[in-house]
Each structure stands twice: as structure tokens, then as C-alpha cells.
Amino acid sequence: MTVLDVQGLTVRTAEGTVLVDNLSLTVGRGERLGLIGESGSGKSLTTLAVLGLLPRGITATGSVELAGTQIVGASEKQLTAVRGRDAAVVFQEPLTALDPLMRAGRQLAEPLRRRGLKGAALKQAVTDALEQVRLPEPDRIARSFPHEMSGGQRQRVALAMALACDPALLIADEPTTALDVSVQAEMLDLIDTLVRERDMAVVFVSHDLAVVARITDRAVVLRAGRAVEEGPVLDLVRAPGHAYTKSLVSSAQRLESALDLGGTR
Ligand SMILES: Nc1ncnc2c1ncn2[C@@H]1O[C@H](COP(=O)(O)OP(=O)(O)OP(=O)(O)O)[C@@H](O)[C@H]1O
Ligand SMILES: [Mg+2]
Numbered sequence: 001m002t003v004l005d006v007q008g009l010t011v012r013t014a015e016g017t018v019l020v021d022n023l024s025l026t027v028g029r030g031e032r033l034g035l036i037g038e039s040g041s042g043k044s045l046t047t048l049a050v051l052g053l054l055p056r057g058i059t060a061t062g063s064v065e066l067a068g069t070q071i072v073g074a075s076e077k078q079l080t081a082v083r084g085r086d087a088a089v090v091f092q093e094p095l096t097a098l099d100p101l102m103r104a105g106r107q108l109a110e111p112l113r114r115r116g117l118k119g120a121a122l123k124q125a126v127t128d129a130l131e132q133v134r135l136p137e138p139d140r141i142a143r144s145f146p147h148e149m150s151g152g153q154r155q156r157v158a159l160a161m162a163l164a165c166d167p168a169l170l171i172a173d174e175p176t177t178a179l180d181v182s183v184q185a186e187m188l189d190l191i192d193t194l195v196r197e198r199d200m201a202v203v204f205v206s207h208d209l210a211v212v213a214r215i216t217d218r219a220v221v222l223r224a225g226r227a228v229e230e231g232p233v234l235d236l237v238r239a240p241g242h243a244y245t246k247s248l249v250s251s252a253q254r255l256e257s258a259l260d261l262g263g264t265r
Contacts, residue, residue, distance in 0.1 A: 001029045003169045003201040004050065004087075008062035009072075011045050011054065011225070019058070020045050021225040027169065032195065032202040034212035034219030034233055036248060042225040043205045047171045050203070051089055052079040067168055084111055087169040088162035090191075092177050094154035097161060098146045104130075104157045105142030111164040129160040134190060152183040156190070163194060170195055172215075173205040188214060209252045213237060221245050 004027040011020035020042040027033045035043050049060045052071045064071040067086035069078060091097055099107055105126050112125045130138035133156040146154055155175060162170060172191060176184040192215055195202050204215045212219055213233045221229040221236065221244065229242040240246040 002065075003027050003029050003031075003067055004203070005065040006046075006050065006063070007065075009046065009049055009064060010061045011042070011049055012059055012061075014057045014059075019225050020049065020060075022062070023220075023222075023225070023227055025220050025227070025230070027201050027203060029168065030199040030201055031218070032204060032216040034216035035203060035205045035222060036207065036209055036212050036219050036236075037222035038207055038248070040224075041222040043207075043222055044173055045225075046222070047089065047173050047203060047205060050171065051083060051087060053089075084114070084165040084167060086167055087171060088165060088167040089171040089173065090155070090159050090162050090175045092174040094151065094158040094178070095146060097158040098154060100146050102145070103142065104144050104146070104149070108142070108157065108161055108164060111161060115165060129164055130157070132163070132194065133157070133160045135160075151179050152187065155179060155187060159191065159194075163198075163200075166198065167200070169201045169203065171203045171205075174207070176211070177206075191215065207248075209233070209237060209248050221248070 006023060006025045009020055009023045010018060012018055023046060025033065035046060037043050045054065048054050050064055050066065050071065052074055054060060060072050062072060066082055069082050108126050108129055109122055112122055117125050126142055127138045130141055135141050135153060135156050141149065141153060141157065175191065176187045179187055188211065202215065204212060206212050216233055218231065219233045219236055220227050221242065223244045229236065229245050236245055237249055240249050
């Protein structure tokens with residue numbers, strides 16, 4: 001079964017500048033797809049279009065079917081029903097998802113309440129969700145405001161919120177880029193473990209091929225809003241067909257040898 005079916009997605013500014021150009025991709029149930037490309041290639045706009053979250057003045061045409069719902073042209077009511085239930089997102093910057101004035105536990109309770117939980121069961125579900133993202137002292141975190149947590153803790157809370165509704169598709173847009181290098185690998189490992197356990201479909205966005213190779217099986221390479229190549233990630237790494245993919249691979253390798261990360265993956 002297809003969870004996400006994007007056909008001929010084009011994203012434009014009000015002036016008519018094309019930012020994503022006739023993009024097509026599909027993600028099957030439990031499948032993990034990478035979206036790779038350098039800064040400005042249209043990765044984030046693609047994920048925002050999938051969730052019907054494009055900023056004002058930016059419009060999408062074409063077809064985006066998410067768990068059977070057409071997102072392009074959908075009403076806000078339809079979109080609200082789809083978000084969380086069918087697809088959830090983790091952004092690069094965890095503060096995007098978190099309300100600065102609300103304790104973590106209360107924020108996390110909202111999606112769980114929508115699933116019908118209340119009272120002691122709701123409280124327990126909040127604790128469980130925080131434990132699942134490997135937050136020690138879940139009760140203390142539940143009482144904390146976002147500014148009282150570290151970046152890594154905030155991203156874990158944001159991930160717990162995204163997973164709370166058990167969506168069919170998780171979209172992760174560079175979820176580790178804003179984190180300290182020391183916690184990046186841990187966060188990747190956590191996402192990897194949780195989505196595999198739940199057999200959740202994933203669209204994983206990154207400019208880093210090595211990161212994408214760790215999480216996903218197949219990837220689409222975006223350049224200036226266009227898909228230039230698509231295939232199994234390992235094939236893309238071993239035998240990039242397109243010069244642009246080649247340059248992404250060699251810059252990843254240069255970085256890897258500079259940091260001497262060769263033996264860690
Ligand atoms: N609101 C907007 N109005 C006009 N242009 C925009 C807007 N948002 C993004 N763009 C342009 O669209 C292009 C794609 O942006 P997008 O944010 O999708 O890139 P990206 O691949 O996610 O990059 P990064 O890796 O830096 O996050 C860029 O050239 C950007 O300048
Ligand atoms: Mg982006």
C-alpha cells in the first residue's frame with residue numbers, strides 16, 4: 001500500500017518563480033525514503049507541501065496523496081485531520097514544534113488526548129512517550145518548559161509528539177542538524193530504532209548522504225527543485241550516475257576522512 005504518492009508537484013512563489021519543479025515520488029507502507037540535496041534545493045518546501053504547510057504566498061500544484069487524502073487544495077479542516085493521524089513531522093529546529101509557554105507534558109498530552117486518553121491513563125501515556133524517546137527522569141521533563149531543556153531533550157520531546165498519534169508516515173527534516181555533534185548520532189539511532197519498531201514509513205531529509213544511508217533504503221536526489229536521480233542509497237553512494245550526486249558523495253567522503261569517521265559506520 002502507498003502511504004505517500006506525489007505526482008508532478010510544482011511549488012511556486014506568487015511571482016511565478018518555480019521552487020520545486022514537477023517532482024514525483026512514492027513511499028510505501030513502512031518504507032524509508034531519503035530526500036538529499038544541497039542547501040536551497042527544495043527539500044523543506046517539498047516536505048511542507050506534503051503536509052499542506054507551505055508559507056503564505058507559496059503555492060503547490062500537482063498531486064500529493066497522503067494516505068488517500070489529496071493535500072493540494074485541501075481545506076484546513078481536512079489538513080488538520082491528516083496531520084498527526086497520517087503524517088507527522090520533526091523539524092530541524094525543535095522549538096518550531098514546541099510552544100515556549102507550555103510545559104512539555106501538557107504539549108505531549110494534546111495529541112494523546114485526541115486519541116481518547118484521559119486521567120491517569122493519559123498521565124501514564126505521557127510518561128511512556130517520554131521514556132520511549134529515552135529521556136531519563138520523564139516526570140521532571142514533563143514539568144519543564146522548553147527553555148529549561150537542552151536542544152537534544154527538546155528534539156526528543158518533539159519526536160515523542162510526532163510519534164504520539166502513531167502516524168503512518170514520519171517526515172524528518174534535518175532533525176539532527178541543529179544538535180550538538182555529540183548527540184547527533186544518538187538522535188539518529190533513536191529515530192532509526194523507533195521507526196523500525198513501528199514499521200513506520202519515513203521521509204528523511206538531509207544534505208548528508210551518510211546520514212541518509214543510515215536511515216533509509218532509497219533516496220531521491222534534488223537539485224534546484226528537480227529530482228536528478230533516484231535509487232537505492234547504497235547504489236547512489238557506490239555508483240552515482242549524475243555529476244551532482246557524485247559531488248555530494250565526494251564531499252561526504254572528504255568530510256568523513258577529515259573527521260576520520262571511516263570506521264564508525
Ligand atoms: N517563503 C519563501 N519565499 C520565497 N522563496 C522561498 C521561500 N521559502 C524557500 N524559498 C526558496 O526556495 C528554495 C528551496 O528552499 P528550501 O527551504 O526548500 O531548501 P532546502 O533544500 O530545504 O535547503 P536547506 O538544506 O538549507 O534547508 C530556496 O532557493 C529558497 O530560497
Ligand atoms: Mg530545509
